[in-house]
Amino acid sequence: MxxxxxxxxxxxxxxxxxxxxxxxxxxxxxxxxCEDCRQLLAKRWAGPGLPPPGGHFLGAAYAYYYGGPAGGxxxxxxxxxxxxxxxxxxxxxxxxxxxxxxxxxxxxxPVPMHKKRxxxxxxxxxxxxxxxxxxxxxxxxxxxxxxxxxxxxxxxxPDAKRRENMEGxxxxxGDVKGRRVILVDDVCTxxxxxxxxxxALLGGGAEAVYLLCFAxxxxx
Ligand SMILES: [Zn+2]
Numbered sequence: 001m002x003x004x005x006x007x008x009x010x011x012x013x014x015x016x017x018x019x020x021x022x023x024x025x026x027x028x029x030x031x032x033x034c035e036d037c038r039q040l041l042a043k044r045w046a047g048p049g050l051p052p053p054g055g056h057f058l059g060a061a062y063a064y065y066y067g068g069p070a071g072g073x074x075x076x077x078x079x080x081x082x083x084x085x086x087x088x089x090x091x092x093x094x095x096x097x098x099x100x101x102x103x104x105x106x107x108x109x110p111v112p113m114h115k116k117r118x119x120x121x122x123x124x125x126x127x128x129x130x131x132x133x134x135x136x137x138x139x140x141x142x143x144x145x146x147x148x149x150x151x152x153x154x155x156x157x158p159d160a161k162r163r164e165n166m167e168g169x170x171x172x173x174g175d176v177k178g179r180r181v182i183l184v185d186d187v188c189t190x191x192x193x194x195x196x197x198x199x200a201l202l203g204g205g206a207e208a209v210y211l212l213c214f215a216x217x218x219x220x
Pocket of ligand 1: 034038
């Protein structure tokens with residue numbers, strides 16, 4: 001299914017010809033982005049930043065502020081299945097995380113996707129990013145969480161509903177006892193999903209949880 005989808009996408013969006021940030025057909029010399037998007041993205045570098053409110057995270061890092069080319073990259077990865085964007089995105093995330101200089105971190109855990117949605121999409125974008133960032137940080141990726149309830153897409157809900165939507169949605173699926181974990185997702189908006197995941201990890205005995213996302217939907 002995924003291969004068919006990728007072949008179709010290749011026809012609709014010839015990858016070498018369309019900028020993944022803005023959709024411009026001017027093409028791109030490197031990094032999947034046109035020159036304008038590359039410059040714009042560089043200006044939106046975030047690095048270590050505040051974790052979402054809720055107190056579950058020891059620290060957080062984000063590669064970029066959301067919007068513009070960062071939004072384009074996320075949408076192309078997530079909804080159009082351009083999984084070849086993941087290595088570059090993961091590399092940026094690893095660089096952002098190195099800015100924290102944490103001690104003793106020992107694994108990376110992706111925000112889980114419900115198996116129904118996983119079947120439909122064919123891949124968990126957060127898991128792809130976790131593997132890429134983890135490889136660059138020299139850390140193993142563990143699927144320590146699972147989505148036990150197929151929640152409505154957070155992106156479609158108003159802020160106040162997001163936390164409610166996540167209640168009881170995440171469960172522990174692996175051993176994280178005594179571990180210092182980096183939780184990985186594509187975008188952090190209100191932090192409702194991330195906080196629910198951190199809560200499950202800490203409930204399972206994780207010693208500390210950091211958050212690492214490709215983008216943060218908050219300004220400085
Ligand atoms: Zn562009």
